[in-house]
Amino acid sequence: MSRIHVFTSAAGNYLPKVKVLFDSLAVHHPEWQRHLLLVEDWPEEQCEGVALDAQLHQPRDLDIPDWRPWAFCHSMVELCTAVKPFMLKQLLAREDCDAVVYLDPDICVFSVLSDVVAALNNHAILLTPHQSAPEQTLSGVMANELTSLRHGTYNLGFIAVSTADDGNAFAQWWCQRAYRFNRDDVPNGLFTDQRWMDLVPGMFGGVGIMRQAHLNVASWNAHQRDLTWGAGGQVLAAGAPLGFYHFTGLDSGNHDAAMLYAGQPDGVQADLVQNYREALTESERHYPHKAWSFGELADGTAVDAAWRRAYRDDAVLQLRFPDPWRSSDLVGACEAAARGISPRYISPGYAVRDDQAVDLGRVGSHLMRSIKKPSAWMGLVKLASRIVGREGWRGLRRRMSRSGEERM
Numbered sequence: 001m002s003r004i005h006v007f008t009s010a011a012g013n014y015l016p017k018v019k020v021l022f023d024s025l026a027v028h029h030p031e032w033q034r035h036l037l038l039v040e041d042w043p044e045e046q047c048e049g050v051a052l053d054a055q056l057h058q059p060r061d062l063d064i065p066d067w068r069p070w071a072f073c074h075s076m077v078e079l080c081t082a083v084k085p086f087m088l089k090q091l092l093a094r095e096d097c098d099a100v101v102y103l104d105p106d107i108c109v110f111s112v113l114s115d116v117v118a119a120l121n122n123h124a125i126l127l128t129p130h131q132s133a134p135e136q137t138l139s140g141v142m143a144n145e146l147t148s149l150r151h152g153t154y155n156l157g158f159i160a161v162s163t164a165d166d167g168n169a170f171a172q173w174w175c176q177r178a179y180r181f182n183r184d185d186v187p188n189g190l191f192t193d194q195r196w197m198d199l200v201p202g203m204f205g206g207v208g209i210m211r212q213a214h215l216n217v218a219s220w221n222a223h224q225r226d227l228t229w230g231a232g233g234q235v236l237a238a239g240a241p242l243g244f245y246h247f248t249g250l251d252s253g254n255h256d257a258a259m260l261y262a263g264q265p266d267g268v269q270a271d272l273v274q275n276y277r278e279a280l281t282e283s284e285r286h287y288p289h290k291a292w293s294f295g296e297l298a299d300g301t302a303v304d305a306a307w308r309r310a311y312r313d314d315a316v317l318q319l320r321f322p323d324p325w326r327s328s329d330l331v332g333a334c335e336a337a338a339r340g341i342s343p344r345y346i347s348p349g350y351a352v353r354d355d356q357a358v359d360l361g362r363v364g365s366h367l368m369r370s371i372k373k374p375s376a377w378m379g380l381v382k383l384a385s386r387i388v389g390r391e392g393w394r395g396l397r398r399r400m401s402r403s404g405e406e407r408m
Contacts, residue, residue, distance in 0.1 A: 003098040004117070005091045007035035007057075009080050010105040012042075012290050015050065016283035017105040020276070022052055024109040024244075032101070037087045039080045041293040051286065062086040064179070070350045071294055072324045073312035075184065075305060079294060081156070081192040082182035085174035092163050092171055099167075104157035106248055108276060111234070111241035115212060116160055124166035124206030127154040127197060128216040133224050144220050150186050152194035154209075157246045158216050159197075166206040173203070180349030183312075188346050213238035218246035219255045227268040235268060247276050298326045307334035313347035 006025060010018050022034055034054035038047070047056055059067055059079075064086055074082055084102060091100045099120045103109075119126055130148045135141045161167040174196065183190045201207045210216075213225045214237035225237045235242040249255035255273065296302055311317050311324055314337045321327040 002031070003096055004029075004032045004101060004120075005035060005094070005097050005099075006032045006101040006103060007037055007087055007091065008103055008105045008107075009037040009039060009084050009087065011039045011076055011080060011292050012287070013292065014105045015052075015287040016280050019052060019283040019286065020279045021103060021105055021107055021109070022054055023279075025103075026053065028109050028112050033096075035087070035091065037083060039076075039083060039294075057087060057090075059083050059086075062090060066350070069311075069318065069322060069324055070179070072303070073308055073350050074182065074294075075308065076292055076295070078182055078184055078192055081194075082178045084156075084193060085171055085178050088161060089168075089171040089175055092161065092168055097163060099160060099162040101160045102156075102158065103244065104246060104248070106250065107157055107244050107246050108279075109244045111214075111243055113215075113243050116210065116215070116243075119208045119210065120160055120162050122206075123208035124162050124164040125170050125200060125204060126158075126160040126208045126210055127200065128158050128210045129153055130155050130218075130220055131224075132211040132213070132221065140223075147220065151191045152197055154194070154197040154200075155216055155218070155246070156192075156194045156197060157218070157248065158210075158244070162206075164206060166204045170200065170204050181346075183349075185346070190346075212240070212243070214240045214243040216244065216246055217242060218248055222269050227272075229268060235272065245272055245276075247273065250276070297324075297330070299328075301331065304334075306338045307331065310334040310338040312349055313337075315351055318351060 006029070008018055008021060018036055022036075025032060025034060034052075035057060036050070036052060036054045037057050037059075038050070040058060041060065042058065047058075050056060059071060062083060064070060064083070071079055088100055088102065091097055101113075101116065116126065130151075130153065131144055135145055161171060174193070177196050178193055181190060181196075182193050184192055189195060201209070217225050217227070217237055226239070227242070228236045228239075230236040230241070237243075247255065249257075250273070294303075307330070311321070311330075311334055317324075317330075317333060317337055320333065321330050324330050
């Protein structure tokens with residue numbers, strides 16, 4: 001497995017982290033072709049200032065249907081994860097590609113990932129679990145195992161996919177699920193793109209679970225990975241060279257809190273964090289802060305998270321405002337719609353515009369069956385009443401539209 005492409009997905013505010021990641025990849029895997037999926041909508045001249053030794057892509061380059069109104073439905077974290085499978089699919093289609101590795105921007109590679117490369121020779125999809133050993137204390141179960149049940153068994157800071165049939169089938173499936181259901185909605189069983197991976201080992205062949213202690217070390221599992229210093233200043237995990245460390249939660253303070261909770265505020269892990277922070281400080285000099293491209297309407301109004309959810313969940317709003325970024329009446333309409341959406345309701349997400357019109361043929365066929373059979377008419381009335389009570393009139397309209405069909 002020699003022709004490997006690696007990419008990360010990040011908004012402009014994470015460029016310092018991307019630089020640290022790519023610098024580490026250049027040391028340990030210079031043969032991998034590096035790609036940055038920059039989740040912005042920057043003009044070409046602004047992209048030139050990124051100055052990374054990597055190919056740069058933006059969402060507009062990925063053939064995502066109706067990508068601008070679709071992007072409006074997502075927060076920054078949601079959008080940065082929702083675009084990942086589309087980038088994966090595009091890279092897998094290249095003639096010079098045998099496999100694709102994805103790494104989160106807040107990861108740093110510390111040694112050659114030879115076991116990942118070897119596993120790609122025999123597997124179509126590689127995943128790493130959050131926990132690879134049972135917790136031994138009640139506090140550990142509550143802090144880590146229960147969190148994995150809520151947020152997903154596998155951590156999508158890493159995934160590797162080959163061009164095998166199962167790999168391509170997985171990429172297509174992931175694109176379909178991410179297009180409609182890439183949400184941070186833990187109460188309804190969704191956590192961006194991550195919870196979907198729980199289904200992958202049961203749905204696809206050729207899945208490899210990388211349980212090695214030196215891969216995807218992070219705050220939630222470092223206490224089980226036996227981090228030590230080896231010869232020449234190399235960090236070891238369970239006696240093997242540390243492959244990559246995931247510095248998630250560093251900005252929010254969650255990483256430091258997890259270290260304290262695990263009783264490991266000092267030692268090798270703390271040294272890794274300190275060294276990473278110093279590398280970030282140096283990297284930040286190259287990238288002054290810029291506002292997120294998808295954080296404001298065209299007139300400069302900051303987009304509220306409730307407006308995004310309302311637009312995502314309401315097919316009528318999507319029809320009324322095909323370009324939400326430039327619609328002067330959008331704010332009031334979204335605020336009114338948001339008041340009628342139940343937090344327990346999971347909508348089918350953004351519908352491609354061709355699917356949003358009411359399907360008159362579908363409605364007519366239901367009416368014809370009802371006329372021929374009175375009991376069917378009563379059943380139709382009761383069903384419509386239940387839908388209106390649970391989802392409102394907009395929900396009934398959505399279910400009569402083409403987007404109500406099982407079309408991905």
